Amino acid sequence: MQEKARLTTWGEIATLEYGKGIRGYKDAIGDYPVYGTNGQVGWHHEPLCSHPGVIVGRKGVYRGIHYSKRPFYVIDTAFYLSPKVKMDLRWAYYELLTHDINSMDSGSAIPSTSRENFYGLPVLFPPYEEQLRIVEILGSFDDKIELNRRMNETLEGMTRALYKSWFVDFDPVIDKALAAGNPIPEEFRERAARRAALGDKRKPFPSNIASLFPDSFTDSALGPIPEGWRVGAIKDCGSIVTGKTPKTKISGNFGQIMPFITPSDITDQLIITKTSRYLSKKGIEALKKNLINPGSICITCIGSQMGKVTLSPFKAVTNQQINSIIPIDKYFGAYILVNLRQRRSEMYRIGSSGSTMPILNKSTFSKLSILLPNTNLLEHLYRIIWPLLNQWELNDNISKSLAALRNKLLPKLLSGEINMDSMENVP
Secondary structure, three states, rough: OOOOOOEEEEHHHHHEEEOOOOOOHHHHHOOOEEEEEEEEEEEEEOOOOOOOOEEEEEEEOOOOEEEEEEEEEEEOOOEEEEEOOOOOOOHHHHHOOOOHHHHHHHHOOOOEOOOOHOOOOOOEOOOOHHHHHHHHHHHHHHHHHHHHHHHHHHHHHHHHHHHHHHHOOOOOHHHHHHHOOOOOOOHHHHHHHHHHHHHOOOOOOHHHHOOOOOOOEEOOOOOOOEEOEEEEHHHHHHHEEEEOOOOOOOOOOOEEEEEEEOOOHHHOOOOOOOOOOOEOEEEEEEEEHHEEEEOEEEEOOOOOOOOOEEOOOOEEEEEEOOEEEEOHHHHHHHHHHHHHOOHHHHHHHHHHHOOOOOOHHHHHHHHOOEEEEOOHHHHHHHHHHHHHHHHHHHHHHHHHHHHHHHHHHHHHHHHOOOHHHHEEEEE
């Protein structure tokens, strides 16, 4: 007779084990990820749990469920799941995603997950073989999402490497200066010596790219820069717009028409593809002076998250914690995006000076120095990196669609509502 799923509780099949406090994990180099209540927070040289497993947030207003594919460490703000019976811990992870652990509050001063409430959670516990089949289906979605994430990391890495070579290290200028016998500024002599030592092994820049760069340097307020380039300010690159929030006391300002961007919508992504709130026609009319165009660059300008940079592909309004640049043209837009994404620590430092609350106001942000190359070079940069940005956006949208489908299937698979045999070829 085929074994069937049985209804039980989490306390019957597993326990929550306490994490342990350690120091220095945020800056440590180690083989084992360290998890806290909201995910990975660092590394350690030894694991607390010697196998892959599930982490359950213990302390904080928001507490998450996480899965580690390798042995891991858990600090004292989280638990890790220890099975009492044979189970696939990836299945346990997916099952726990269907519960709201933030409602299991122990009643202490700091919101904390109640182990007693957790142990009382009902769970439909399927046979081990069925757990594996569920994991295979749901895991295939996560595998595709993870592949897209790695692809996007590679795409952004390519844009960072190109920007550094052309606009920080000035490699094409150094190569042309070496060939012409022109002097190299002291700041770049070590790099020039390394490039010269490569000799024929150094891959030359294509002639169409090399022709866009000069063969000498000149002094500037930022130090030596390529001859013919200049130092300007962010305001020279386009219009600066500070966002605004519509009055919440007036009903009908929010709807489903225009994206309303807030700092919580901006993580580390190159391009923002979705917002949590939208404005109505009424809200748009009230904030029409604060509209930003597609292709604008958004920068968070207050608090600990100051200096996050992303591109908005759609017409939108931001709240007052975001400064945006509506660039002169698409060529400037691509350059500003890759430039400012390398300068978050600098913007945070400027915004933190002389202020209890870090803030990079519109006036200070507008005066932020920026190196301005010739227009032909910016156009060429755009033609190289814009296809990469388009691919990044496509990958991100595909991942969001996959995640939405996975989340829709997840509770139905775990409850037995969907017949497993019908899912053999999904996705």
